[in-house]
Amino acid sequence: MSTLTEVPAHLRAAVDDAKVRVAALHAELPRWDLVVWTAGNVSERVRDIADGEGANDLFVIKPSGVSYDDLTPEAIVVCDLDGNLVEGDRSPSSDTAAHAYVYRHLDHVGGVVHTHSTYATAWAARGEEIPCVLTMMADEFGGPIPVGPFAIIGDDSIGRGIVETLRGSRSPAVLMRNHGPFTIGKDARSAVKAAVLCEEVARAVHVSRQLGEPVPIAQEAIDALYARYQNVYGQH
Amino acid sequence: MSTLTEVPAHLRAAVDDAKVRVAALHAELPRWDLVVWTAGNVSERVRDIADGEGANDLFVIKPSGVSYDDLTPEAIVVCDLDGNLVEGDRSPSSDTAAHAYVYRHLDHVGGVVHTHSTYATAWAARGEEIPCVLTMMADEFGGPIPVGPFAIIGDDSIGRGIVETLRGSRSPAVLMRNHGPFTIGKDARSAVKAAVLCEEVARAVHVSRQLGEPVPIAQEAIDALYARYQNVYGQH
Amino acid sequence: MSTLTEVPAHLRAAVDDAKVRVAALHAELPRWDLVVWTAGNVSERVRDIADGEGANDLFVIKPSGVSYDDLTPEAIVVCDLDGNLVEGDRSPSSDTAAHAYVYRHLDHVGGVVHTHSTYATAWAARGEEIPCVLTMMADEFGGPIPVGPFAIIGDDSIGRGIVETLRGSRSPAVLMRNHGPFTIGKDARSAVKAAVLCEEVARAVHVSRQLGEPVPIAQEAIDALYARYQNVYGQH
């Protein structure tokens, strides 16, 4: 287990670059109407290349309760993979334990985003997965967006619910029941993209179903769209 | 009863600080789509520390009919707890009597906000409380958002309806029937936060119910979420 | 009948002031999401004080097909009350005949606004009046927002439908069937305010009815709210 009390010198530049990226990416959340007030958070893993096991990786994340207008790179905090604060003037986001759990258990994940975006949260409140009835959904999610279990903050149950649900799915997004979406990606930008598209398909499929049933897309078409898109954009 | 005709010298600095805060907080109302045109108002109490009873407290509030673009600190007016104008070039908001009533009867309240935000007002028009089916709602509101009585402007009936409804609830928000939400907080910023989150949960729960029934959250989970959140953020 | 070929010298200053106001007020239409692209228009009457009958009044209005970004005071055109162009480099809005008809037949009207705002247009497409179930609606509209007849552009039928519908109503807004809202006011600013509030109540009442029936407001409460509000804000 990590017991770092400061950012190691060999990770300094990588951490600072990640802070700049993550501060800028937070601006995408209100821009695309995914959050209100100080809700929502973006994190990015900083890999410790020197450590073959990944146990000394760090991640940068939004501090708790800070207005989106005040999210400079200097305000972003650094944690180890147990969620302990390594650097920063403020407490890390109250969702830090969930981000840390995802990084510890899914090695390919380099970025995590959590929002309470309205339409995705509405599906989550019913505990209902979003069916794959749009080509852009087949492209990005490769099928339905699944629902994770009800879990409350305070232990590893949110992180465990995210990881267990995403392991059985192509989707980079999971709707945690009665809570809201978490998304993952190879880096923070990919996870933000997944959060933006998750809300967009949650809204479009909701609107479509208000006046009838969307036409299903055949599984082989979903597979073909997903394979092509992942190849072009090189995700996962 | 207060008969002030000007701001007492020992409250000058506190009043001016409150004007700056309240002017800036008004910009949050159109930012989060809670108001149109000149609707909506934010107030903040200025405590008269020298007076043990609170009878000489003041509050600052938006003037009536002023565009959001023109809400400078100088435009904000000052009233006593009976709602009489103590300082300012314009009439106070036509909702001033309701704000004053809340400050007179709920000593822990330091800020009050009123909006006609769309989804909260839609629940208010049906006279239907918003059920607690989201974890962020359990965090901030500790249960359902209650409905207050129908009351029309012109006497104390709006203020009384707000106070009587909120005394029986953990919620810092009340939906006044056929009218819209009023929210309270330890200061104006907390009350604005409650107004922003009230509209967000009103919208998300509305959207969720359009296509079925949200899954209820067990009362003990609501209680645990509320207790943790109030402890972390130190509200009320 | 007017046969002006230029703005009379004694109205020069009043016309130029109206152009400045109307150019600025057009920015309120996209700001409050009432229009897309180049749709929507605002006009304001310039009274010919020297003429007791009003037959030589003018009005200023948006030109046809101009982007909201290009609506400077210089771009605003001037028409007589028959809708003939008196001054301007471009054609007046294709809705000019309807504005002119309203000014000719309702002498107390100083401003007219037309939009295709989404929710008001949705009620108009069903030919259904908006019931008065919100206190802000009682304040501003004094009752339901009525529906005018189906009428197509090309003669006076739109103007006549507006005037006949509004003569039988307290409301400064009418929903022209399958078309959209027209609003009036003592000046352009009042008519823009009515357009903004018309869309807001159209949206809030729509949302409320999606999940049940709003509670009616008693007629005497509507009357009391309307009387107070018109007195305070001095409209009509």
Add this chain to the structure above:
Amino acid sequence: MSTLTEVPAHLRAAVDDAKVRVAALHAELPRWDLVVWTAGNVSERVRDIADGEGANDLFVIKPSGVSYDDLTPEAIVVCDLDGNLVEGDRSPSSDTAAHAYVYRHLDHVGGVVHTHSTYATAWAARGEEIPCVLTMMADEFGGPIPVGPFAIIGDDSIGRGIVETLRGSRSPAVLMRNHGPFTIGKDARSAVKAAVLCEEVARAVHVSRQLGEPVPIAQEAIDALYARYQNVYGQH
């Protein structure tokens, strides 16, 4: 068949002008909420006047995966009518083959736009045309907005579906099933206008139908409105 490897000298100025226009028009897509993230694309044909057959026409289009903030004229790429890249540092949009097919088969088309705008996409997911129940829809679309077939990216099936559907319709917009809208125009600006109005009528008719049935407009009124509007604005 074109085998160009660079922009011919006699088209240089026309291509550069088109890049400026198309870069600026892309900003209209997020402005009117038609796209999220990097979705959506606008193209414009550059006619090779010297070539009577049109086989040497080019078109300019958005590159793939570029943020809307980075869409300068220099970033816009140039393709021939087979969709091959003629000039540009990046790959053309993944929808380029569909744009190229439209230009090859519909000679009067000078601009093409594709979005995933929410309400239009919701109708597309149900495979349901939008009925013509608004006067602005009669003006711009001359009747219902039709649905094209399900088609997946990778061959000419999207382009063929667009062309076959629009040949049988007055509408400049087609809803490709489970996918989203494509619009055409005499130039890129006209196609963007059609995309903006397509989403607006998709939303207004959706909202109207949520609470009942819109009143139909008689065919002769639709024909009259369409004839007048096309004459005034000179489209097609």
